[in-house]
Amino acid sequence: MNRDWIATARTLSEALPYLQRYSGATVVVKFGGNAMGDDAAMAQFARDMVLMRQVGIAPVVVHGGGPMINAMLDKLGIESSFVRGKRVTDKATVEVVEMILSGLVNKRIVQAINDAGGRAVGISGKDDDLMVCEADDPELGFVGRPVEMNVQVLRDLTAAGIIPVVAPVGTGMADNETFNVNGDTAAGAIAGALNADRLLLLTDVPGIKDARGEVIRETTPAEIRAMIADGTISGGMIPKAETVLYAIEAGVRAVVILDGRLPNAPLIELFTDAGAGTIVRG
Numbered sequence: 077m078n079r080d081w082i083a084t085a086r087t088l089s090e091a092l093p094y095l096q097r098y099s100g101a102t103v104v105v106k107f108g109g110n111a112m113g114d115d116a117a118m119a120q121f122a123r124d125m126v127l128m129r130q131v132g133i134a135p136v137v138v139h140g141g142g143p144m145i146n147a148m149l150d151k152l153g154i155e156s157s158f159v160r161g162k163r164v165t166d167k168a169t170v171e172v173v174e175m176i177l178s179g180l181v182n183k184r185i186v187q188a189i190n191d192a193g194g195r196a197v198g199i200s201g202k203d204d205d206l207m208v209c210e211a212d213d214p215e216l217g218f219v220g221r222p223v224e225m226n227v228q229v230l231r232d233l234t235a236a237g238i239i240p241v242v243a244p245v246g247t248g249m250a251d252n253e254t255f256n257v258n259g260d261t262a263a264g265a266i267a268g269a270l271n272a273d274r275l276l277l278l279t280d281v282p283g284i285k286d287a288r289g290e291v292i293r294e295t296t297p298a299e300i301r302a303m304i305a306d307g308t309i310s311g312g313m314i315p316k317a318e319t320v321l322y323a324i325e326a327g328v329r330a331v332v333i334l335d336g337r338l339p340n341a342p343l344i345e346l347f348t349d350a351g352a353g354t355i356v357r358g
């Protein structure tokens with residue numbers, strides 16, 4: 077017998093306790109623009125989502141697309157800047173954000189999941205008033221802070237065996253408002269409102285690093301607060317760390333920050349003893 081097959085069978089067998097533990101679980105997966113690679117990597121991500129669904133997990137995908145928004149703004153000659161990790165969003169910018177996120181990026185992921193044999197339906201925070209927002213900060217323009225979550229549409233879709241794919245675009249309290257929501261913020265708000273078992277933040281770094289630059293395997297909300305205060309957590313990791321704190325506070329059982337460019341990263345995290353990235357438990 078070829079040794080590879082024996083190893084494959086053993087891997088499947090070792091996954092049994094994890095398959096049992098996660099059966100029926102809701103797992104929100106934030107798929108960041110920096111974690112989306114080429115078509116082959118997108119197809120692999122899609123297969124992982126379909127596999128999760130196949131073994132009785134309800135995955136809910138919330139995506140980003142910052143680099144894709146940058147590329148289109150560049151083409152259109154619209155200047156863009158970020159304040160504390162969030163894009164300053166004027167009227168022209170919010171139109172491009174909605175087109176790229178709800179159109180291009182959302183449908184690319186939906187298509188990949190359907191091509192892998194799953195049933196994906198793409199929506200944004202506007203559909204069924206999923207994510208109602210207020211302006212986050214006057215300095216940022218049309219950047220939204222979710223203030224009211226209506227996640228019944230996600231429950232209805234997952235109950236029907238569908239994998240929802242959500243673009244982080246919100247609706248407002250007044251008529252005809254559109255808000256650009258940071259992808260991590262949207263994923264945290266959705267995971268919290270769903271009381272998800274796990275929130276996976278797929279990004280382009282291997283996790284939260286300690287003062288010596290080593291990836292921390294497991295930490296707590298209290299330690300994260302201390303690492304933000306002493307500067308160990310800085311830059312682009314701050315919005316992610318804040319999302320972790322928010323999600324745990326809102327009742328998500330565990331949040332994991334991991335490198336989405338690693339092949340099968342979600343499966344390593346969910347189904348092996350090794351795990352991947354940094355896990356934070358409430």
Ligand code: X2W
Pocket residue numbers: 107108109110139140141142143145161162163173219220244256257258259260
């Ligand atoms: C983000 C939305 C996309 C996003 C933006 O305009 O880039 C804000 O910054 P990633 O790929 O997850 O970074 N919105 C308010 O979050 O994409």
